[in-house]
Amino acid sequence: MNSLPARLAVFALVAAGPLLFVVAPIGSFLVMSFARVEGHQIINDMTLDNYVAFFGNWVYLKTFLLTLWLCAEVTLIGIVLGYPIAWFIWRRRARTRYLLLLLFVLPLFMSYIVKIYTMRSILGLNGFLNQILVGSGILSAPSLVFLYNQGSILITMAVIFLPFVILPIFLSLERIPRNLVQASADLGAGAGTTFRHVVLPLSLPGTIAGGLFAFVLALGDFITPQMVGGPSGFTIGRVIWSQFGLAYNWPFGAAMGAVLFLFALAVIVVAGSIASRQRV
Amino acid sequence: MSLSSERLAATAAGFLAAAVLAVLYAPVVIGALFSVIEVTRNGINWGGFSLAWYGKLWQNQSILDAVRTTLIVSACSVSLAIVLSIALALYVEWEGAIGRRLIELVVYLPFLLPPIVTGLSLLIFFANLGISRGVATIVIGHSVFVLAVLYRLVLTRLQSLPATLFEASADLGATRWQTLRHVLWPQLRSAVATGAILAFTLSFDETLISVFLAGDATTLPLRLWAMMRVGFTPEINALVTLVLLFSIALAIIVSLRMKPEGEMEE
Amino acid sequence: MGLSLKAVEKSYGAQRVLQPVDLEAADGEFLTILGPSGSGKTTILRLVGGFTRPTGGHIRFGGTDLTDVPSHKRPFNTVFQDYALFPHMSVADNVGYGLMVRGMAKAAIRDKVVRTLEVVGLGGLLDRYPSQLSGGQKQRVALARAIVCEPKLILLDEPLAALDAEMRRHMQFFLKDLQRRIATAFLFVTHDQEEAITMSDRIVVMDKGRIEQVGAPGDIYYAPKTPFVARFFGDNNLIEGNVRDGRVETAVANFALPAGSRAEPRPVLVAVRPEKISIGGADGGRTAIACKVEETTFTGALTQLKARPLAAPQTTLLVKMTSDPGRPLPERGAETTLSFAPDTVAIVEVGS
Numbered sequence: 073m074n075s076l077p078a079r080l081a082v083f084a085l086v087a088a089g090p091l092l093f094v095v096a097p098i099g100s101f102l103v104m105s106f107a108r109v110e111g112h113q114i115i116n117d118m119t120l121d122n123y124v125a126f127f128g129n130w131v132y133l134k135t136f137l138l139t140l141w142l143c144a145e146v147t148l149i150g151i152v153l154g155y156p157i158a159w160f161i162w163r164r165r166a167r168t169r170y171l172l173l174l175l176f177v178l179p180l181f182m183s184y185i186v187k188i189y190t191m192r193s194i195l196g197l198n199g200f201l202n203q204i205l206v207g208s209g210i211l212s213a214p215s216l217v218f219l220y221n222q223g224s225i226l227i228t229m230a231v232i233f234l235p236f237v238i239l240p241i242f243l244s245l246e247r248i249p250r251n252l253v254q255a256s257a258d259l260g261a262g263a264g265t266t267f268r269h270v271v272l273p274l275s276l277p278g279t280i281a282g283g284l285f286a287f288v289l290a291l292g293d294f295i296t297p298q299m300v301g302g303p304s305g306f307t308i309g310r311v312i313w314s315q316f317g318l319a320y321n322w323p324f325g326a327a328m329g330a331v332l333f334l335f336a337l338a339v340i341v342v343a344g345s346i347a348s349r350q351r352v
Numbered sequence: 353m354s355l356s357s358e359r360l361a362a363t364a365a366g367f368l369a370a371a372v373l374a375v376l377y378a379p380v381v382i383g384a385l386f387s388v389i390e391v392t393r394n395g396i397n398w399g400g401f402s403l404a405w406y407g408k409l410w411q412n413q414s415i416l417d418a419v420r421t422t423l424i425v426s427a428c429s430v431s432l433a434i435v436l437s438i439a440l441a442l443y444v445e446w447e448g449a450i451g452r453r454l455i456e457l458v459v460y461l462p463f464l465l466p467p468i469v470t471g472l473s474l475l476i477f478f479a480n481l482g483i484s485r486g487v488a489t490i491v492i493g494h495s496v497f498v499l500a501v502l503y504r505l506v507l508t509r510l511q512s513l514p515a516t517l518f519e520a521s522a523d524l525g526a527t528r529w530q531t532l533r534h535v536l537w538p539q540l541r542s543a544v545a546t547g548a549i550l551a552f553t554l555s556f557d558e559t560l561i562s563v564f565l566a567g568d569a570t571t572l573p574l575r576l577w578a579m580m581r582v583g584f585t586p587e588i589n590a591l592v593t594l595v596l597l598f599s600i601a602l603a604i605i606v607s608l609r610m611k612p613e614g615e616m617e618e
Numbered sequence: 619m620g621l622s623l624k625a626v627e628k629s630y631g632a633q634r635v636l637q638p639v640d641l642e643a644a645d646g647e648f649l650t651i652l653g654p655s656g657s658g659k660t661t662i663l664r665l666v667g668g669f670t671r672p673t674g675g676h677i678r679f680g681g682t683d684l685t686d687v688p689s690h691k692r693p694f695n696t697v698f699q700d701y702a703l704f705p706h707m708s709v710a711d712n713v714g715y716g717l718m719v720r721g722m723a724k725a726a727i728r729d730k731v732v733r734t735l736e737v738v739g740l741g742g743l744l745d746r747y748p749s750q751l752s753g754g755q756k757q758r759v760a761l762a763r764a765i766v767c768e769p770k771l772i773l774l775d776e777p778l779a780a781l782d783a784e785m786r787r788h789m790q791f792f793l794k795d796l797q798r799r800i801a802t803a804f805l806f807v808t809h810d811q812e813e814a815i816t817m818s819d820r821i822v823v824m825d826k827g828r829i830e831q832v833g834a835p836g837d838i839y840y841a842p843k844t845p846f847v848a849r850f851f852g853d854n855n856l857i858e859g860n861v862r863d864g865r866v867e868t869a870v871a872n873f874a875l876p877a878g879s880r881a882e883p884r885p886v887l888v889a890v891r892p893e894k895i896s897i898g899g900a901d902g903g904r905t906a907i908a909c910k911v912e913e914t915t916f917t918g919a920l921t922q923l924k925a926r927p928l929a930a931p932q933t934t935l936l937v938k939m940t941s942d943p944g945r946p947l948p949e950r951g952a953e954t955t956l957s958f959a960p961d962t963v964a965i966v967e968v969g970s
Contacts, residue, residue, distance in 0.1 A: 520702035
């Protein structure tokens, strides 16, 4: 049972599914990124054309950089808002703590498409926000400024992805033994000192994980930009998606997907190594 | 001095939490509101309360079909992921296992990567193999996506079980199969159930992968997306409210099951 | 024809946790493997139970080779240190598990479980769950679960370690009594010498993956064969010395070589049990040692005295005697004479 051929056989049996449906697809899309389209045929002659087209065209590159900037903003908003909230939840007594946590985590379970839709219905021309503002006389007529621009993408993403940031931060706070905090106070450290030297470093891995979630989710999102960004709200995800739809240039879409994939992988690896260097 | 500044920080964080909570739930409340109240060009008609739109949903065949497809997809992908996650967790805990890290990486990757990557990679993979897209391809996409959640929960539970439990079973004369059935499965059952509900919720709402793999099939989120591109209708609001209530109900079940152990992991 | 281990050894990679070991256990014997942690005692138990495979040697029972027989086909049952009760099963289901997997009829299982629980003194607890039981009760359920299948040999892995002192003493007698009643061999693993002496027919003392000595409790106690055994059994006074011309010479005292000891000259370790030393009198062939009293401690039934021989002040002698309120004890710092009979001394070989 424990001989090497037997072990290899068991490995092959168990890992077949994940390898076939995770590794092989990633491999095939990376291969596709070196192909090109001629008419309606995809011809694979291992060309770098797609990458040249992407990096050589300022429009695409700019979209990519703007997307990164957008993701960074979403991440930053997520951490700036999420950390104090997670900290606030953590300091509650056991009963209210889990009720509050449930309230903040519930939106994770709410349909993503529905959240986008409701955000759009709030921000839109006939939306709730305009109704309120017009009704209360602040605006004389409904305004379009709330929808179909980069700002509306940012707001929507921040709202949708914030719970993804709060949960890991809370979980890492929750893992800090309470007596560590008491020990610090006992040794004469003030609340601020304890926070800086005990709570903050120990909750850093969770904060990084939360930020990572927000960043990666924002990076690949293509429905939010389409639904609330309007014609001007283009992100790299939306550009990739369009290659598989109307543009029908799969190899080019795959190449941009590969760039996105490698970038996301790098972010995950870096965040993972920072988090594990905290030795928590 | 420092105590009062801490209290100040707590109060500020409390206000922030309240404000954010309002923002997070406003869409839900507003969606629910608009599903029973009429919105016209001239504004909100507060007097026109009606549940009629909920009734109309039942006559919309395309929505009912989408709901049915979604339920089939979720049930199949969760079942597949359950079997696979138990096999993988048992394998990783087995002393003769090789490539543990590789397996864990492959299991977590589709959950950590942007869904668009999982979606387009499977799309290209199936296209290369000449497999036409449909319910089966969505099921596979969802399976690899929700596998991480189930795997994590099953593995955590498995690692918390003392090895002597299985030794005792063998010692008392049970075969491997009997041990699996009488000792291991009862111990894993609750973790699997929790993971299954969680995975079901994820699969039920999944959009970004499905959109690549659906072909002619339509799941509920895809149907909703198509409806939304056309415009706002109270019918959508009614549907949206029902979907949200369903998700929330599942989420509350999960959280009640998870709270005692606190074993939710990132 | 009971259990027999021939040259059984176990390594994990380059690390050998068990040197080749030979061991026999007779039918109906209470055999204890005694040793500190890391001595290999639990490894032997796990090898016999079939939870790990030996890297060499053969395990036989009643003439049948069990070396490659999986755990579930061996005619042994185990009481685990953490009891390993199935938390999702009632007491009755736990005890009946071994019968259930063998396909016994439900009614017959119930019957046998009830009888077995009575044997271990847990009559009314059939429908409780492990989480509702005390440590001692869990212990008895684990025992009942092991004996219900009527194994040829019961393996016990430090089963008393998790109990408090009172309960432990109680369970020692209970276990010994149970073993006699069901007339089944016990292979008992412990690090507690008192437990080993109280319950065993024979004791196997182990250290660093090797067997140091095998023998009846009295033999091990009074005639340790190796320095490790002499040290492991509590408070032995150990004095370095030499055998020469039919006598034992130490810095503390010289005395005649006890009967049965080899006469050839060599360095040895002299082990004198504290209760074999008494205050006063060199009469009747006893060896006398002039000492200075270090301290006396009243511990209840016994009184302890620590003293340093005048001839060898770097050595401390421990004396244990029955407490007697009528008898005055020497003061701290006073000089007194201690004595022992030479034939109560154990000569321990230091070589090899």
